[in-house]
Amino acid sequence: MLAEWTELVCRELGVDPARIDRDELLDLTKEVAHGVTRPAAPLTAYLLGLAQGAGSAPQDAVERLTALARDWATAAREEGEE
Numbered sequence: 001m002l003a004e005w006t007e008l009v010c011r012e013l014g015v016d017p018a019r020i021d022r023d024e025l026l027d028l029t030k031e032v033a034h035g036v037t038r039p040a041a042p043l044t045a046y047l048l049g050l051a052q053g054a055g056s057a058p059q060d061a062v063e064r065l066t067a068l069a070r071d072w073a074t075a076a077r078e079e080g081e082e
Helices: 002-013 022-035 040-054 061-081
Strands: none
Touching (some): 002 022, 022 040, 040 061
16 A cells, blocks of 8 residues: 555656655654654655755755654653753
């Protein structure tokens, strides 16, 4: 089902499906949803898409955002312990 949906959306938006690493993007949104807040996940994916479309996203953007989300969760826990 997810593969079909991805293919349909790509076709509708004129995006080459080969340019999308669906699993990597889903892992990113999972980290953001659990590490930051659930509504931040789709917002982050959208902002990443805007940056990539504009050509301003760094090559390792997904990895950097994933690390930010993980660090956010750690920082929040440490702040709560103080």
